[in-house]
Structures are given as structure tokens and as C-alpha cells.
Amino acid sequence: MTIGEVRTLLDARVLCGEEMLEQTVLSACGSDMMSDVLAFVKEQSVLLTGLVNPQVIRTAEMMDMRCVVFVRGKMPDEAMLALARSHDMAVLTTPLRMYTACGRLYEAGLKGEDLS
Amino acid sequence: MTGAPAPEGRRSEALKERYIVDGDDFQAAGSASSAMKKLLRSLGVPPEAIRRAAICMYEGEINMVIHANGGEAEVAFDGETITMTLADSGPGIPDPELALREGWSTATDAIRDLGFGAGMGLPNMKRNSDEMTIDSTAGQGTTITMTVRV
Numbered sequence: 001m002t003i004g005e006v007r008t009l010l011d012a013r014v015l016c017g018e019e020m021l022e023q024t025v026l027s028a029c030g031s032d033m034m035s036d037v038l039a040f041v042k043e044q045s046v047l048l049t050g051l052v053n054p055q056v057i058r059t060a061e062m063m064d065m066r067c068v069v070f071v072r073g074k075m076p077d078e079a080m081l082a083l084a085r086s087h088d089m090a091v092l093t094t095p096l097r098m099y100t101a102c103g104r105l106y107e108a109g110l111k112g113e114d115l116s
Numbered sequence: 117m118t119g120a121p122a123p124e125g126r127r128s129e130a131l132k133e134r135y136i137v138d139g140d141d142f143q144a145a146g147s148a149s150s151a152m153k154k155l156l157r158s159l160g161v162p163p164e165a166i167r168r169a170a171i172c173m174y175e176g177e178i179n180m181v182i183h184a185n186g187g188e189a190e191v192a193f194d195g196e197t198i199t200m201t202l203a204d205s206g207p208g209i210p211d212p213e214l215a216l217r218e219g220w221s222t223a224t225d226a227i228r229d230l231g232f233g234a235g236m237g238l239p240n241m242k243r244n245s246d247e248m249t250i251d252s253t254a255g256q257g258t259t260i261t262m263t264v265r266v
């Protein structure tokens with residue numbers, strides 16, 4: 001799935017990383033706890049979260065994630081977007097709630113973590 | 117990993133870098149991990165090893181900020197092993213074995229509101245490193261050393 005398709009499925013707005021919409025993402029992780037996200041190891045992932053602080057972007061950076069989606073219409077500030085830009089990350093915001101946002105992506109074929 | 121170019125064409129042996137971790141600035145937490153990531157990338161370290169090291173360092177850095185009022189981080193790379201040393205003068209970890217258990221945390225609700233405090237950090241550091249030692253004295257501070265082999 002491309003980041004552009006993520007945007008369409010979630011009725012999301014692109015806050016930065018317009019030029020990355022063609023890029024492919026292979027999995028996703030939804031959480032408000034960065035602790036949980038850091039225990040999730042998948043490449044080319046999307047992070048969905050309702051938490052808004054710079055550590056969301058830092059966490060995505062450490063995990064080499066490509067795209068962060070803020071749910072429930074949450075808006076990051078300019079400093080967070082600048083941080084995301086400097087790490088070539090796309091940032092989206094969707095009015096959907098977490099459950100619905102994750103459900104739409106999952107239904108469209110974007111999988112989560114395998115329990116192994 | 118051999119022959120990867122170091123910055124300014126130097127060889128990569130015994131490279132060492134130090135970072136100050138500000139305990140009063142939650143917003144800036146992670147900047148040492150970010151700088152380390154950039155450094156390792158410039159040395160040509162494989163992405164998988166970089167990610168493991170970055171997760172270890174970041175969890176440790178966040179712990180120093182939220183539990184120990186900051187400290188110092190040191191990264192060394194000898195071409196084969198990344199060694200991270202995180203030292204603080206915080207309250208210490210009275211029972212490291214207990215602290216290493218998944219879900220064990222002394223974090224407050226205020227910390228949880230910031231997205232941390234699930235008691236997952238130390239176990240995650242252990243999982244992502246090849247070796248990890250916790251050296252801590254209650255009331256005096258904690259030094260955590262982790263290695264990641266490239």
C-alpha cells in the first residue's frame with residue numbers, strides 16, 4: 001500500500017511529505033504508548049497515534065518508520081513537522097478514531113505485527 | 117564490518133562520541149540517539165544494527181530523562197561492536213532484576229500521558245542488545261552498558 005492510499009482510506013490530510021505519497025508501506029502499528037511502539041519491529045511501517053509530542057516523531061525515527069498518522073484530528077506543531085521533514089517522514093492527520101482508522105487500513109490489506 | 121569510511125576519511129576504529137542528556141527537557145529527549153544514528157549511518161554500519169542500537173539508546177535516554185534527571189551517554193564503535201554507556205546520578209534502580217521484568221514501572225500518570233511508563237524499556241533494551249549490564253547504587257545513580265555487534 002502506498003502512503004497516498006493510506007491518505008485516501010483515512011480521509012486524511014497530508015501535513016508534510018507530499019513528495020512521499022508514492023512510497024510503499026508494508027505494515028502498521030497503532031498506539032498511544034511509545035513504549036509499545038518501540039517493541040514493534042517492522043520495516044516500512046506506518047505509526048497511527050493519538051499522542052501529540054515530539055517523542056512520537058523521535059520514536060518513528062528510531063524505528064525507521066516512513067509515515068505517522070495522527071488520529072482524532074490531532075495536530076502536531078511546527079517543531080514536530082520540522083523534525084519529521086528532517087527525517088524524510090510523511091505526517092498525516094485524520095478525523096477518524098484509532099479503531100476505525102486501524103480497521104480501514106487492515107481491511108485494505110495492511111497488516112500488523114505477527115505474533116512469533 | 118570492515119573498510120567503511122569514517123568521517124573526514126579517517127578509519128572507523130575506536131571511534132568515541134559523548135552526548136549530554138538534559139534531564140529538564142523532555143521535548144529534546146532523543147537527540148543523543150538521533151545523533152548516534154546519524155553517526156553510525158555515516159560510518160556505513162548496516163541498517164539493522166543501527167536500528168537495534170538506536171532503540172537501545174533511545175529507551176535508555178528516555179529513562180534518564182524521566183527517571184533520573186538526565187545524564188551522559190557515550191557511544192564507541194571499533195568496527196565490529198557498538199558500545200553504549202548511559203550514566204546518570206539519579207535515584208538508582210534498587211532491584212535491577214525486578215526492573216527488567218516486562219510491565220514493571222514506577223512511572224507516574226504524568227509520564228504515561230507523555231506516552232511512556234509501560235515498563236517495557238529495559239526488557240526492550242535487553243532484547244535489542246547483545247549484552248547489557250546494569251550497574252546501580254540506590255541514591256547514587258545508574259550506569260547501563262549495552263553492546264550491539266554489527
Ligand SMILES: Nc1ncnc2c1ncn2[C@@H]1O[C@H](COP(=O)(O)OP(=O)(O)OP(=O)(O)O)[C@@H](O)[C@H]1O
Nearest residue numbers: 035179183184215221222232233234235236237238
Ligand atoms: N536511569 C534510571 N534511573 C532510575 N530508575 C530507572 C532508570 N531506568 C529505569 N528505571 C526504573 O526501572 C523501571 C523500569 O524501566 P523501563 O524502562 O523498563 O520502564 P518505564 O521507563 O517505566 O516505562 P517504558 O520504558 O515502557 O516507557 C522504571 O519505571 C524505573 O523505576
Ligand SMILES: [Mg+2]
Nearest residue numbers: 175179237238
Ligand atoms: Mg523506560
